[in-house]
Amino acid sequence: HPSVPNSPQCVDMIKAxxxxxxxxxxxxxxxxxxxxxAQDIYGGANLNGTGWKxxxxxxxxxxxATKIWNTLPNGAIVFYFYNPSGHVAIKSGDADWVYQQNYNxxxxxxxxxxxxxxxxxxAGFLGAWVLN
Numbered sequence: 001h002p003s004v005p006n007s008p009q010c011v012d013m014i015k016a017x018x019x020x021x022x023x024x025x026x027x028x029x030x031x032x033x034x035x036x037x038a039q040d041i042y043g044g045a046n047l048n049g050t051g052w053k054x055x056x057x058x059x060x061x062x063x064x065a066t067k068i069w070n071t072l073p074n075g076a077i078v079f080y081f082y083n084p085s086g087h088v089a090i091k092s093g094d095a096d097w098v099y100q101q102n103y104n105x106x107x108x109x110x111x112x113x114x115x116x117x118x119x120x121x122x123a124g125f126l127g128a129w130v131l132n
Contacts, residue, residue, distance in 0.1 A: 013101035039086025042079035059124025082123040
């Protein structure tokens with residue numbers, strides 16, 4: 001699929017949720033200043049004062065990643081390793097179900113099963129941010 005010029009990026013939906021739905025300026029700023037791409041933001045953002053914490057995933061082992069994923073609450077902010085920038089979404093269920101934006105470069109908000117972000121595609125579940 002060709003990407004839509006100037007299409008919203010995956011992190012834009014997460015930023016909007018942080019700012020306008022959660023009214024959490026600290027979380028919004030962490031997303032804004034954490035890094036260039038979603039996979040950079042996961043580890044690079046300062047979560048102090050946001051009310052959220054990191055939970056490590058496993059980008060090298062899909063079975064272990066699934067176990068970790070299934071312990072997360074729905075609403076967790078989930079991050080994927082995928083070159084060049086990674087991906088970020090909101091967990092909406094087990095087996096990789098998410099709400100996301102800009103999947104496949106289309107800019108749209110969608111809900112789907114993100115099995116594409118698995119080790120066999122050169123990707124993996126990097127980790128999540130969950131409420132403290």
